[in-house]
Amino acid sequence: MVDSRDVARFAGVSQTTVSRVLSNSPKVKPETRDRVMRALAETGYSRNAVARAMRTRRTGTIGVVVTRITNPFYPEFIQVLSQHLDRLELRMTLWDAEGPGESNAVEAIRQGIVDGVIFTTALQDSAALREALQRRAPVVLVNRTVQGLQCDQVTSENHRAGHMIADYLLRAGHRRIGLLAGPPEASTASEREAGFRGRLAESGLLLHPEFIRVGDFTHEHGHESVRAWFGTGSRGPTAVFCVNDLIALGALDGARARGVRVPEDLWVVGHDDIQMSSWEAFDLTTVRQPIGDMVETALRMLLARIERPDKVPEFCRFPSELVVRGSTAHHPAQRALSAS
């Protein structure tokens, strides 16, 4: 079956460009769009072929496991996935890994209740997941990945994002830098942290232990940490990297609670570029992942895996980009950065 990778190769463009054309993104130049449309026609690419194959032989239901759905990252993910599934005439069964969602999802594959599952929440030590893969259950990891696991995985350049943010803060002259880290078992948190600390260390900067706080991917984590740093008589960092946007929104609210001015007294940087990060209330500098492309690729991988359980696993890592807004005050440097 022809997939978007084949179309990209045929048209001589990136897979991202093919995705953009398929989703009618305005970012594609007319001549590129024409080239991709021709390639789609000539290679015989069809999403509906997948849908037809699925309908005739399967339950037509795809599982998805998220964690703490009130983190706005997941609804945005689900919205995109839902649109793709509607087009393919497939259904979605949803589990929250805060409860027994992960093992219930694995059990549902075993019982033939869903055709396969997209995990967004894999942890390094996820036993249910390892067991599913031993049985060659159709499973794709997206967002969080697990090193050494033989399965299809989709993520973004988390390590490089950490680098990018460290460079950005260093070039702006920050030395008192804070890190609001996430659960170390989550690859997204650990890779962003490693990239960030690695680049700081290369520049001879070791973070002060007080300025590193580990917590969940929650608003509370950011809120409590910033309030603790800026308590009576204490002198907090001048810039903080939060490993996801929800933590960063909490940090911004913690700064409001303490009367700490952003960006004059504290720069705040997040990761994900969820919709509300661009709202005036936050105006958060962050890292944007191509979430639409990530979801589409994960779904394509899962459908291919359902058809061909013995397929070689793919690992796909999408580029991400720094988006500078009002929570930091160094736009010119960023323009130079993104041009480099």
Added chain:
Amino acid sequence: MVDSRDVARFAGVSQTTVSRVLSNSPKVKPETRDRVMRALAETGYSRNAVARAMRTRRTGTIGVVVTRITNPFYPEFIQVLSQHLDRLELRMTLWDAEGPGESNAVEAIRQGIVDGVIFTTALQDSAALREALQRRAPVVLVNRTVQGLQCDQVTSENHRAGHMIADYLLRAGHRRIGLLAGPPEASTASEREAGFRGRLAESGLLLHPEFIRVGDFTHEHGHESVRAWFGTGSRGPTAVFCVNDLIALGALDGARARGVRVPEDLWVVGHDDIQMSSWEAFDLTTVRQPIGDMVETALRMLLARIERPDKVPEFCRFPSELVVRGSTAHHPAQRALSAS
């Protein structure tokens, strides 16, 4: 089968109190908790009995239809529902009514793919829903309701909430009042609007047509409306009621964009009390619905309906309360109000 209503009657407490005990809420006094626990034991109440009945004879999957899942109201709803379903060992299939979700959900009941569906998004003219009810498909409406429809429905006192907010603004002396209304086909929007305008009219106040704007339940609606009201040279309202919190968050951001001070120049009131309304960034005065009780009641009704398709339909309307925060500046009046 004994349900939580019977337990409440037996213990001589409200159904809400029973729910709180079941969810280990800290809000219940020890002696009340003891009374409820005894009533649970003596009436033989068991959630697992429902689960067992379901498991033996059904698919074990409940459908839920939401609309625009990036409205934070829905993830909060899904989170509570997901916890209940986990306990009952049931699964959730999710549809977004932005796409063909509503008719797909109805079709899934017909095909026996789900045992029943919770609709949060019913509109007055929903054809798929009417057809499902004609076939006596197990369906419960929660949040939005449809007048005259013979089916189980759960909502909150939307009309009274409109009254409450009108009273609150009038007592504070506001006369230039704005309304950011929602889609009139959605009962939540139309009831809140009717309650609000009705009470203003009783006080002899007719809203200026410029100060009524109709739009979707989106951040953009609030954002654009406030920016339009406070454009160059124009004099906007001094208070605005937004029929849901997401619109109100947009209104607050629109005020920020125009340099309009909240609450000094403009009071903003929402409805729902989603989690982020209490964040420092918004600090929004709003109306809280007992979302946990609404979800639990809807699920109980659906499970009962699946067991007994000919059961008399129930209509349950929960009370809601005004929560005063920093986006309005009249705390003492509110205290008097809630005491009255």
